[in-house]
Every structure is written in C-alpha cells, then in structure tokens.
Amino acid sequence: MRWVRLQEVLSGVILAEDLKDEVKGTVIFKKGKKMSKADIALLKSKWNITRIPVETIEKVPEKKVKTTDLGNAIDLKRSIYVEEIPALRNYGVLTTISIETIKKILDAAEEVVKEIYEKGSFDPRYVRMLADDVVDEAIEKENLQPLLLKFKSLDDYTYTHSINVAMLSLYLGINMNLSRDKLVSLICGALLLDIGKCKIPKDILLLPRKLTPKEFEIIKKHPVFGYNISKKSSINDDIAGEIILDHHERLDGTGYPGGKKKSEIGYFASIVSIADEYDAITSKHPYKAERSPYVAMSEIIVNAGHGKLNPDIVSIFVNKMGIYPKGTVIHLPDGTKVISVRQNPGTPIRPIVRVLESEHFEKGTILDLSKIDLIIKSVSRIQEE
Numbered sequence: 001m002r003w004v005r006l007q008e009v010l011s012g013v014i015l016a017e018d019l020k021d022e023v024k025g026t027v028i029f030k031k032g033k034k035m036s037k038a039d040i041a042l043l044k045s046k047w048n049i050t051r052i053p054v055e056t057i058e059k060v061p062e063k064k065v066k067t068t069d070l071g072n073a074i075d076l077k078r079s080i081y082v083e084e085i086p087a088l089r090n091y092g093v094l095t096t097i098s099i100e101t102i103k104k105i106l107d108a109a110e111e112v113v114k115e116i117y118e119k120g121s122f123d124p125r126y127v128r129m130l131a132d133d134v135v136d137e138a139i140e141k142e143n144l145q146p147l148l149l150k151f152k153s154l155d156d157y158t159y160t161h162s163i164n165v166a167m168l169s170l171y172l173g174i175n176m177n178l179s180r181d182k183l184v185s186l187i188c189g190a191l192l193l194d195i196g197k198c199k200i201p202k203d204i205l206l207l208p209r210k211l212t213p214k215e216f217e218i219i220k221k222h223p224v225f226g227y228n229i230s231k232k233s234s235i236n237d238d239i240a241g242e243i244i245l246d247h248h249e250r251l252d253g254t255g256y257p258g259g260k261k262k263s264e265i266g267y268f269a270s271i272v273s274i275a276d277e278y279d280a281i282t283s284k285h286p287y288k289a290e291r292s293p294y295v296a297m298s299e300i301i302v303n304a305g306h307g308k309l310n311p312d313i314v315s316i317f318v319n320k321m322g323i324y325p326k327g328t329v330i331h332l333p334d335g336t337k338v339i340s341v342r343q344n345p346g347t348p349i350r351p352i353v354r355v356l357e358s359e360h361f362e363k364g365t366i367l368d369l370s371k372i373d374l375i376i377k378s379v380s381r382i383q384e385e
Contacts, residue, residue: 189243196226
C-alpha cells in the first residue's frame with residue numbers, strides 16, 4: 001500500500017483502505033474500489049481529501065530472480081529487492097542485517113512519510129526503537145557487510161536511499177569503533193536524512209532531466225525542511241538533528257544549505273555524507289543512470305583530496321569497502337572479465353572476484369586477485385540481465 005497525493009492519482013488504482021473524509025470521518029469509498037476519472041474528479045471538487053491509500057500496481061515476482069552477475073535477488077516489496085551475498089568457500093563467512101529487519105525498516109520509513117504528509121510530523125519512538133534493534137543485531141555479528149537495497153521504480157528511491165545510507169553509515173561507524181549510543185543516533189539521523197523531501201514537489205524530484213538552477217535551489221531547502229520536521233516531531237537527539245541538517249555540507253564551504261566549513265559541520269554528518277554520496281552515485285535517477293561502485297569510490301577519494309569530504313573517514317571507508325567494491329566489473333590484461341564479490345582485508349586494490357568471461361578460467365571460478373600476478377586493466381558498469 002502507498003499513500004498518493006490526490007493530484008498524482010491515475011484512474012484504475014485500487015483503494016487499499018476505506019477512504020474517509022479527512023474532517024468528518026465519513027466513508028466516501030470502500031476498500032477495494034477501482035477509482036475512475038469521475039471518482040477522482042469528485043474527490044477533487046467535493047471532499048476534503050489530499051491523499052488516498054492505493055494498492056501498489058507494480059509487482060515484483062515472488063520467486064528469486066537472477067538480476068546481476070552477483071547472484072540471486074531477494075524480493076522485499078513492490079519494486080525493491082536485495083542481492084544475496086555469495087557464500088564463498090575458504091574465504092570466511094560474511095553476515096548482514098537480516099531480511100526481516102530490513103523489511104521492518106522499510107515499513108517504518110513508509111509510516112514516517114505517511115505521517116508527515118498527514119500532519120507534518122511523525123512519532124519518533126518507533127524509529128528510535130528500530131534503530132536500537134538494528135544496532136544490537138549488527139554489533140552481535142562478525143564480518144558484517146552492508147546489505148544494500150535496489151529498486152526498479154524511481155518512486156522508491158527515497159526509501160531505499162535512506163536505508164542504504166543508514167546501512168553504510170552503520171558499517172562505517174562500527175569500523176570506527178563508535179559507542180552503541182552513538183551508533184543508534186547515527187542510524188536515526190541517516191534514516192531520516194531526506195524527510196525534508198516530503199516538502200519538495202514530486203514533479204521536481206522526478207524530473208527526467210538535469211535540474212535548472214532555480215529548481216536546484218528548491219531541492220537545497222530539504223535539509224532545513226527535514227530539520228524543522230524533526231523538531232516538530234520531538235526528535236531531541238542532537239546527532240540525528242545534525243545529520244539531517246548538515247549531510248550536504250562540505251568542508252570547503254561549497255555544500256548546502258548553510259555553506260558551512262570544517263569544524264562548523266557536525267562530525268556525524270561528515271560520516272553520513274560519505275555514505276550518502278556513495279549510494280547516490282551508484283543509484284539510478286530520473287535524469288541519469290547509476291554508475292559503478294568503482295566510479296563512486298573514485299569520486300569520493302577525489303572529493304576528499306579536494307577538501308570536500310573528511311579524509312580520515314574516507315580512508316576508513318575505502319579500506320573497508322575497497323577500491324573495487326562489490327559489484328564492480330573488472331577487466332584483466334589477458335582478456336578475463338570478472339566481478340568483485342568481496343574485499344580482501346588490508347588489500348583494498350585486490351578484491352576477491354568471480355569470473356564472468358575468460359579463455360583461461362572457467363566461468364564462475366572464484367579468484368583472489370591478491371594471489372594472482374595480473375594487474376587490473378580497466379573497470380566497467382554492472383551488467384544487469
């Protein structure tokens with residue numbers, strides 16, 4: 001189910017719940033009704049209705065499907081899925097946050113957005129409880145890896161992006177040895193970093209072209225909108241508030257909304273800004289395709305070198321994620337094409353890979369590039385089927 005603004009509703013959608021007048025509470029249409037153009041026009045002209053609950057039309061297959069050369073996809077809901085991390089014999093076990101927990105986070109994200117649209121604020125208690133549970137689950141696991149969500153519908157980008165940024169920030173925070181309480185605040189802030197986009201017109205968020213300067217000025221207001229929503233919602237966590245407000249600030253003063261510099265920017269916002277940039281680059285947008293994990297890591301390293309991102313935090317991120325993060329397609333000098341499936345601790349330039357095409361190795365063979373005398377020739381984008 002999704003709550004959709006009335007002006008964006010198309011004929012043919014199915015009501016997921018009884019639709020009631022927002023002032024009187026009178027039932028207008030019952031659950032399961034297929035909305036016609038006339039029904040929608042009636043709502044616009046006669047009733048105090050701003051949003052309606054609709055069943056999601058776009059479905060993802062229930063079964064596991066092959067999505068990339070990394071392996072199988074696990075469907076979560078609608079167009080959102082995650083890729084399984086391959087189990088590699090002789091390379092140790094990797095663990096992730098459970099699928100059940102990820103689903104709970106998705107539900108919470110949708111509920112927060114729904115409440116913001118309805119009353120301009122949300123109940124922060126569930127977000128805090130969920131952050132507590134996520135951190136407790138994470139710190140109990142060894143060799144934790146970030147499990148990143150992917151999507152097929154651009155409508156789901158805001159949900160998946162916030163969750164991915166939270167997972168990457170948690171991964172980074174654990175490797176920075178942050179305390180449990182700091183990790184909980186970090187997760188809260190990261191999950192809520194883009195709530196201000198609820199105040200940005202959707203026709204701007206989903207424009208299929210590069211934004212004009214005027215449109216970008218509107219987008220740049222979302223951290224302030226989000227911060228104000230968090231205060232209205234009684235979020236009294238200074239770290240979470242700092243993340244929501246400062247995650248687009250840059251050390252050299254070129255960020256927004258305040259053009260803050262260096263020590264003016266919250267430390268935890270600097271952590272989240274790196275995770276935010278990584279996921280933004282590797283995700284598709286209305287006006288441009290996603291780029292490879294390698295390109296994302298390269299841009300982050302360049303931005304640290306140019307004084308935009310905290311170089312100490314970037315160094316930890318690179319060491320843990322690797323120069324060729326999971327999903328990077330790599331070309332070797334002998335013509336072999338491989339895909340990175342996990343990192344080698346301490347050797348970020350030599351990942352463990354799976355063979356895609358080769359005249360010398362069988363397809364699917366796992367290779368440890370730290371043990372092979374071949375340099376990496378080039379990289380390319382993930383290839384989806």
